[in-house]
Amino acid sequence: MLDAEPKPLVQVRNLKMYFPIHSGLMRRHSGDVKAVDDVSFEIRQGETLGLVGESGCGKSTVGRAILRLYEPTAGSVVIDGDEVPALSAEALRKKRPVMQMVFQDPQASLNPRMTVADIIREPLDEHTTLSRDEKLARVYELMDQVGLNRAFANRYPYAFSGGQRQRIGIARALALNPKFIVCDEPIAALDVSIQAQVVNLLEDLQERLGLTYLFISHDLSMVRHIADRVAVMYLGQIAEISPRDALYARPLHPYAEALLSAVPEPDPSREGARQRIILRGDVPSPANPPRGCNFCTRCPKVMPICREVEPRLIEAEPGRQVACHLVNPSPG
């Protein structure tokens, strides 16, 4: 039965994304902001991997670096059989249709001077040889798919609400039949009532088109709804990757535990019993992360070894990988 396991569509190995800091009179290279520091994970075909973490932990940077919207500092990203960081500029452009992104800010990510039809059609102009009419038909088809009225095709983005704009962004991402979509906080800028619509739309599309998602969010309840597996990030590193139900039932990493304890409980009788773990202190600067475990400065269960040795992300239980000395006592 092992063969039934779909093979990974996306494989990320030791991805690092450092942003150089230049300072002083001569703007010398004096350090790096380690936005993403040695991150590895896989996403199987048709799966949704949720990526959660607090603001500034490097979630969005991971998404952008694997699509090479940033040039990664180091590491390997294999998407659908191609080593993305090694592609030439032209090959990368040809590869773009396979991997798309839905951006966080639906207002800023749409060119204000193009109509909806132009925005959705542009990738078709660039990557296909369809005729004018075929392109228009495809644009209408996409607008239907994401639930936009065809009559709006010639309007400009400013004329739409946030939810509608995000639908435009999704239609745009779908235009070239991608296999893999990075959803970079696609619902963060939307009203709660609209969030559910957009998330349901994404799920619908996944079912119909067999899409694979990397769903970046800080909304833990939304991730619980949409993701199959969840990766928890802290300060540029992955603390834990687990199947969704296992993670939400029993987080292994102390940071995942603290993060999940912050999710409000809709049932008031159980909400009273919720134990919140309050973390003290601030997130250390990613330009100067602490020695040992990145989380050691705030961890409620910190041990002496945590301040010395950096824990590695290894399998703690079947299907669950954790980077913590508490869970994986390291020899010596």
Add this chain to the structure above:
Amino acid sequence: MLTFTLRRLLTAIPTLLLISLVIFLLVDFAPGSPMSDIPLTVPPEVRQKMMAALGADQPVMVRYLLWLKQFFIVEPQYALDAAFGTNFADGAQRIISWQSKVPVFQLIGERLPQTLTVVGTAYLIGILVALPIGIYSAYRQYSWFDQAGTFFAMAGFSVPTFFTGNVLILIFAIKLGWFPTIYDTNLSVMDWDSFVKMIKQMALPVTVLALFNAAEISRYTRSSVLENLNQDYVRTARAKGMTERTVLLKHVMRNSLIPVVTVIALGMPTVFGGAIVTEQIFKINGIGAALIGAIHVSDLPTVQTITFIFAVLIVVFNLIADILYGILDPRIRYD
């Protein structure tokens, strides 16, 4: 859009009337008399008669209203007559220059072509040079090209034209002898030789002015492109797999040229106004020189008319900039 334009034109009328009154009073209150050129040996009663002949002895309000009538009614009639051979004006009194005793508009008609050739060419060249420099500087921010562009812009912007003009004359006209120091207004382009001569005499003043214009416009372009390069929709365009050319020319340029177009449109009146200082340095007999000359001898009608035309141009180009904004940016609709 049409209602907006008409409304703006209507509101421009009181603005322009007020401007014309202010200019008229300022010019009138300025010290000096149209008779200051006349030798002191001329007896006072003769002076008085000369003043009366010019109409300069009338009270200021009478002269102002007369000027208004001449500017808005009589002169357009003469223009129509000249264009269609009609006879609306019927020999009515035109605005006459006190200095040369010819109609002021005839004077302007003689001087304007010189100004437009030199200053207009300089403005055009300035724009053509500034846009690529600004765009490329922004695209390669902090590269050596950008640093050089910044230096060039700072130099062009902060060194006044009367200095660069004289430096260029010193180097290229006196030391090297490549170009003439003085612009010959009488030169008309008939054949290849005179064309080369024209290019040569235009080279220095055009360079001086183009440098100044390019400095300003390239800075605006650079900052505007920079602002747009970091926008999310540019990343979207890259994620779509557009070529870098498309990203830059279609997505970035169309959005970032709007403020630049406004700056260019608002700068247009200076072309008509002539770069007064530069015209003086190179002895270009243009409209700026005419204005300076008229101020020296208290030629009130000429000063008043030319200054007022500048005011009209500024109001008109402001309106054009606003309309362009509406055309270029679909989010702006004037109705």
